[in-house]
Amino acid sequence: PRLEFLRIEGLVHHVTDGCGDACDCNYRKDKGRSLKSCPVKFIEIQGFRGTMKEMRMIEHFLDYFPCLKEMRIYIEENAPTPLRNDFEASELVVEMIEDYKDMYNCKVKLLMSDYLVNKWTARPSL
Numbered sequence: 001p002r003l004e005f006l007r008i009e010g011l012v013h014h015v016t017d018g019c020g021d022a023c024d025c026n027y028r029k030d031k032g033r034s035l036k037s038c039p040v041k042f043i044e045i046q047g048f049r050g051t052m053k054e055m056r057m058i059e060h061f062l063d064y065f066p067c068l069k070e071m072r073i074y075i076e077e078n079a080p081t082p083l084r085n086d087f088e089a090s091e092l093v094v095e096m097i098e099d100y101k102d103m104y105n106c107k108v109k110l111l112m113s114d115y116l117v118n119k120w121t122a123r124p125s126l
Helices: 051-063 087-103 116-122
Strands: 005-009 042-048 068-074 107-111
Touching: 005 051, 051 068, 051 107, 087 107
Parallel strands: 005 042, 042 068, 068 107
Antiparallel strands: none
């Protein structure tokens, strides 16, 4: 089978004895070797909360999926998250996503509801 589309419901990861070479928690020199041969072209991430752990996982995917053309990241809408409640955290995440667009040959899109768009754009400038 040729896996070209990957949909992930949340990027919560717990380190276990079963973590393989593709796992971000692995610090071996050959980390990510199995992902490099994977033909995934499109990743969709649902339930993104804006944590630094999630950002590291996103960067891990960008580093180790060589065929990746597009990544869509959907912000969690139904639970309190740093992106909903902390404007500074949300600015940092948006900046990091913008940096990914410049650093990788992959379209990285951060997608959110109208509620969050309105909340972020209504914020007064300092």
